Amino acid sequence: LAKTTQPISMDSYEGQEVNITCSHNNIATNDYITWYQQFPSQGPRFIIQGYKTKVTNEVASLFIPADRKSSTLSLPRVSLSDTAVYYCLVGDSGGSNYKLTFGKGTLLTVNP
Amino acid sequence: DAGVTQSPTHLIKTRGQHVTLRCSPISGHKSVSWYQQVLGQGPQFIFQYYEKEERGRGNFPDRFSARQFPNYSSELNVNALLLGDSALYLCASSFYMNTEAFFGQGTRLTVV
Numbered sequence: 001l002a003k004t005t006q007p008i009s010m011d012s013y014e015g016q017e018v019n020i021t022c023s024h025n026n027i028a029t030n031d032y033i034t035w036y037q038q039f040p041s042q043g044p045r046f047i048i049q050g051y052k053t054k055v056t057n058e059v060a061s062l063f064i065p066a067d068r069k070s071s072t073l074s075l076p077r078v079s080l081s082d083t084a085v086y087y088c089l090v091g092d093s094g095g096s097n098y099k100l101t102f103g104k105g106t107l108l109t110v111n112p
Numbered sequence: 113d114a115g116v117t118q119s120p121t122h123l124i125k126t127r128g129q130h131v132t133l134r135c136s137p138i139s140g141h142k143s144v145s146w147y148q149q150v151l152g153q154g155p156q157f158i159f160q161y162y163e164k165e166e167r168g169r170g171n172f173p174d175r176f177s178a179r180q181f182p183n184y185s186s187e188l189n190v191n192a193l194l195l196g197d198s199a200l201y202l203c204a205s206s207f208y209m210n211t212e213a214f215f216g217q218g219t220r221l222t223v224v
Contacts, residue, residue, distance in 0.1 A: 034212070043116075043202050043215030044155065087154055091209065100145060100168065102154040 004088045004103035011109050018075045020106050022088030025069050031091040033064060033071045038085045038105070047073065047086075075108075083110045114138070116205050116216035124222045125193050133188040133219045137205030143167075144186040145213065146178055147202040155202055161186060162209050193223045 005023045012018045024033065032051050036044035048055060050062040050071070061074040075082060085105040117136045125131050137144050143162040147155035160168035161180035175191045184205075190197055200220050204213040 032211075036215075041200075043204070043217050046212050046214065049212055085154075100157045100160065102147075102156070105154045 004090060004101060006086075006088055006103040006106045008104065009107040009109070011111065012078055013111050014079055015077050018078050018082075018108060018110075020073045020075075020086055020088075020108065021070060022073070022103055023070045024088065024090045027068050027090050033062070033068075034089040035060070035062065035071075035073045036087045036089060036102075038087065044087060078108075078110045080110050080112065082108065084108060116203055116214050118201075118203050118216035118219050120219060121217065122220045122222075124224060127193055127195060127223055129193050130189065130191050131193060131221060133190075133201050133203075133221070135186045135188070135203030135205075135216060137184050137186070137203075138214055141205035141207050141214075142184055143206045143209050143211075143213075144180055144184065145204045145206075146186070146188045147204070148172070149200045149202055149218070151199075158188065160209060167209055190221075195223050197221065198223045 032049050034049040035047040037047050038044040048057055048060045048062045050064050052064050055062045063072040085107050087105045088103040091100050116138055119134045135144055145160040146158040148158055149155045157170040158172050158176055159178040164180045178188045180186045198221060200218040202215050202218045204215045206213040
């Protein structure tokens with residue numbers, strides 16, 4: 001069963017770059033790594049997804065080393081509205097039972 | 113375009129009762145997954161369905177069941193409700209099992 005580990009919380013200031021790392025030791029060969037953002041009382045919102053190396057979109061970058069046992073979400077120049085919980089998600093396709101595992105999440109607080 | 117819709121948004125049930133939660137995926141998405149999120153914790157995977165077949169099941173008791181219909185909508189059923197079943201139940205749809213998932217706003221279930 002895939003298990004993910006993230007820091008419980010992080011603090012930052014407006015305009016800074018924030019890097020959140022997730023470890024996932026049992027990631028399956030065919031699984032992707034996905035990051036979500038969640039505000040209180042809302043469903044999670046997709047940020048970025050990757051398989052290996054580096055992926056970049058308009059809001060974030062995702063760095064994945066060759067062994068794929070970890071990943072780092074990079075948020076450039078954060079603002080107050082980026083204060084949220086960030087989840088790392090991997091699939092675990094061990095056997096015939098496909099499971100999706102969220103980490104415990106990282107509460108990012110962006111200060112003025 | 114309509115996103116993932118869940119109904120009802122809020123629900124209050126008594127211990128021992130049964131509940132049915134409904135989810136309509138984004139048009140064209142063939143995979144639906146269900147999560148339970150207790151306050152202060154990350155979403156916990158319950159089920160994933162793809163093309164109307166169960167493809168994954170999390171560590172939940174047999175009181176929890178689900179199904180996916182020919183139009184790809186889905187229902188989550190919980191029997192013999194316990195106080196501990198009180199949570200936000202999230203539905204997510206995606207084109208395939210491990211691709212970008214879009215979450216609904218959730219159903220807030222309170223068991224009294």
